[in-house]
Amino acid sequence: MPSLVLLRHGQSVWNKEDLFTGWTEVDLSEQGVDEARLAGKRLAAAKFGFDICFTSVLKRAIKTLHLALEEMDLLWLPEQKSWRLNERHYGALQGLNKAETARKHSAEQVRLWRRSWDVPPPPLDDDDPRHPKHDPRYAGLTAAELPRTESLKDTVARVLPFWHETIAPALRQDQRVLIAAHGNSLRGLVKYLSDIPDQDIPGFELPTGQPLVYELDAALKPTKRYFLDQ
Numbered sequence: 362m363p364s365l366v367l368l369r370h371g372q373s374v375w376n377k378e379d380l381f382t383g384w385t386e387v388d389l390s391e392q393g394v395d396e397a398r399l400a401g402k403r404l405a406a407a408k409f410g411f412d413i414c415f416t417s418v419l420k421r422a423i424k425t426l427h428l429a430l431e432e433m434d435l436l437w438l439p440e441q442k443s444w445r446l447n448e449r450h451y452g453a454l455q456g457l458n459k460a461e462t463a464r465k466h467s468a469e470q471v472r473l474w475r476r477s478w479d480v481p482p483p484p485l486d487d488d489d490p491r492h493p494k495h496d497p498r499y500a501g502l503t504a505a506e507l508p509r510t511e512s513l514k515d516t517v518a519r520v521l522p523f524w525h526e527t528i529a530p531a532l533r534q535d536q537r538v539l540i541a542a543h544g545n546s547l548r549g550l551v552k553y554l555s556d557i558p559d560q561d562i563p564g565f566e567l568p569t570g571q572p573l574v575y576e577l578d579a580a581l582k583p584t585k586r587y588f589l590d591q
């Protein structure tokens with residue numbers, strides 16, 4: 362049966378400082394490094410094997426993947442990076458403190474920006490230096506693909522083509538898949554795989570560094586989903 366494990370990166374420096382991160386390139390904190398290593402140890406202890414890995418183009422996810430693979434002695438595995446697995450783009454909120462933003466705009470407004478299905482945060486201006494068009498790693502994207510902000514719904518819309526075109530075919534070939542990515546890109550994937558209704562997705566949280574295991578049937582429908590937490 363196809364086997365899939367989703368791993369949110371370990372705590373980042375900006376998670377620790379409670380800053381909106383999105384597509385900002387930030388490193389793992391010391392705790393994040395430990396969480397990533399522990400995830401690999403748990404997967405190894407539970408005898409998980411993998412044939413192929415996928416990650417984003419952001420170093421907190423890439424490093425998490427590598428630290429976990431190192432613990433499993435699987436650093437040699439093939440891996441593919443895609444911007445489509447990036448964190449949800451947080452628009453003009455990127456770099457702001459979450460608690461301060463709630464004080465300024467109300468807790469309810471921030472809850473909507475953070476967890477609603479289809480309310481995007483305020484967009485970046487076109488000439489904002491944080492706009493992804495300035496970053497060479499996104500040079501191959503069309504203007505329409507470059508986000509200035511994203512709701513969770515927008516995030517799912519750009520994750521799913523990569524799922525359908527690249528990850529699902531690997532699973533259908535019986536490859537055991539590990540995806541190291543981000544809180545919201547993975548929440549979006551979980552919503553799709555587990556068919557979680559729009560109104561229920563705000564209640565689903567993915568802790569940092571905790572592997573989420575999917576057992577899938579031949580049609581890639583989930584038969585079981587659980588966190589590997591010991």
Ligand SMILES: O=C(O)[C@@H](CO)OP(=O)(O)O
Pocket residue numbers: 376380381382383384448449451475544545
């Ligand atoms: O800041 C972010 O990019 C994300 C993930 O850390 O935050 P949140 O959980 O608030 O969506």
